[in-house]
Amino acid sequence: MSVITAENISKKYIIDHKRSKGSSSIRDWFSDTYDNLFQARKENTFKEKEEFWALRDVNFKIEQGDRVGIVGHNGAGKSTLLKILSRITNPTTGQVQINGRVASLLEVGTGFHPELTGRENIFLNGAILGMNKEEIRKSFDAIVDFAGVEKFLDTPVKRYSSGMYVRLGFAIAAHLEPEIMIIDEVLAVGDAEFQKKCLGKMRDVSESGRTILFVSHNLTAIQALCNKAFFFEKGTLVDQGDTTHIVTTYLSKVSHKNLVRQWDDIESAPGNEQVKIKSFQLLPDYQDNLRHIDVRTPMQLQFEFWNLEEDSTLNLSMHLYSYTGECIFNVGTPSQSFSRGLVTGSCEIPGHFLNDGSYVISMMIVKDTSTVLYNMEEAISFDIEDFREGVTWYGKWPGYIRPQLNFSISQTEPVVND
Structure with missing residues (x-):
């Protein structure tokens, strides 16, 4: 029914x-007087x-x-x-x-x-x-x-x-x-x-x-x-x-997300004489046939760039930030030697790790573990939505991370009735 x-x-x-007549100020009085004297012809335009x-x-x-x-x-x-x-x-x-x-x-x-x-x-x-x-x-x-x-x-x-x-x-x-x-x-x-x-x-x-x-x-x-x-x-x-x-x-x-950045032409790609960016993308493994990321969603970050120098010792450094600017974490790859050509990197972000919220990712290409060759700021942006089961509290879960840890509770000694 x-x-x-x-x-x-x-x-x-x-x-x-x-404007309300009862709330006029001296400035309003002068403005209204000017309007009445000189703007009468325009009264129909406003x-x-x-x-x-x-x-x-x-x-x-x-x-x-x-x-x-x-x-x-x-x-x-x-x-x-x-x-x-x-x-x-x-x-x-x-x-x-x-x-x-x-x-x-x-x-x-x-x-x-x-x-x-x-x-x-x-x-x-x-x-x-x-x-x-x-x-x-x-x-x-x-x-x-x-x-x-x-x-x-x-x-x-x-x-x-x-x-x-x-x-x-x-x-x-x-x-x-x-x-x-x-x-x-x-x-x-x-x-x-x-x-x-x-x-x-x-x-x-x-x-x-x-x-x-x-x-x-x-x-x-x-x-x-x-x-x-x-x-x-x-x-x-x-x-x-x-x-x-x-x-x-x-x-x-x-959702305010930008999960893919790609340049097919090396000439127009961002970078400099040492490195050029080819692509940067975040690939979510969506859960339950959904099309949005929630706290359960595993993600893979993939990064490609052209190395334009011979025998460069390089590594990637990834920074994850909240939308308010706090750095949540910074991780880096091992440093190794590369010749001229295309270099790829990837990073796995597991599900049940980040809390719900809005995030951005920046990526650095670093030479000799100390010199930043190129910093691609705020390259990727994405939102993570909440998901809960078996919980009756639906307020904001505190913190930027929400990991599933081995945290247990058990009865160690039963109550003995007299």
Whole structure:
């Protein structure tokens, strides 16, 4: 049974480029005076108001029990969609049909009255969902315990921190048993422990047959929690379907990678009178028929260059950097003598070694172990995506490397019952 049906929904906003009269400064006054006196003829050439379509002709159906992840760049229309589904704003065109009670957590403080206490806001939100006092009381203790705000329960929520707002908002949305639960990226406000609790609770909610819509840039969490996904781009629903397929499609479009550099003509190849670069490429051994690199993916780095001198003692030095400039490691080949001609080198980067993130590789050709003949900076760039199994925590895994080490745990002495 379809619990949400969207038919040709679009949302238009009007962007006003004209300065507000109430916020004018002396400089603005002189600028406006000049415009009024000398620019009147050009007034028709500048648009003070501009139409912006946050969503355009979006169609989909969501079945009962679906767990739908929504991915896309910032500004793709994801949050606008959730506001329409939550009845916070109406679509400009099209219509949405929703069958069931909806609980939303879209922004810090959404649905709270700042002058009311935490206790009063719990009952207010329950009433908005159509629940009576007895139904709310049954879940009250669980909400307070999950949110961890017992000490501040009778304090007006306007004095809450953003973290307390989010904890209480999520606890209310998750425990008052709505048929449809809508969660935006607002979970990123919470700390690591809270995110873990939220993701675990969302898993429990999904297993109870309720419908979840989840917007997040954490693709690992979306893959773990959601059976379907939507990919939005510039207000358009680009693709929808199986989560793995959608995430792979999304990553293939947003990945900033340059895995191959090649020059067939020695004359135009980069280098100097001593060496010239022929090719430099990173060859991933993609896992599970995917087309993106994740933390499991083994890679081979292959490098070719022309040596233009006789009897040169050379070696290669490879530097791997994070996108923020930290050198993760530097490795080099043994140094050996080469005659004129083509020289090749390769390096294996195993899977389960680098953490998810963005990386660049630079390569040096070194003579006599000390003289750099040529430094090819940032020759290769690539992204590594996250992948996890058997783990319920989907926050950022710390560090630049993520090796699989022989790390064990065991029971050394059983408990003896008296």
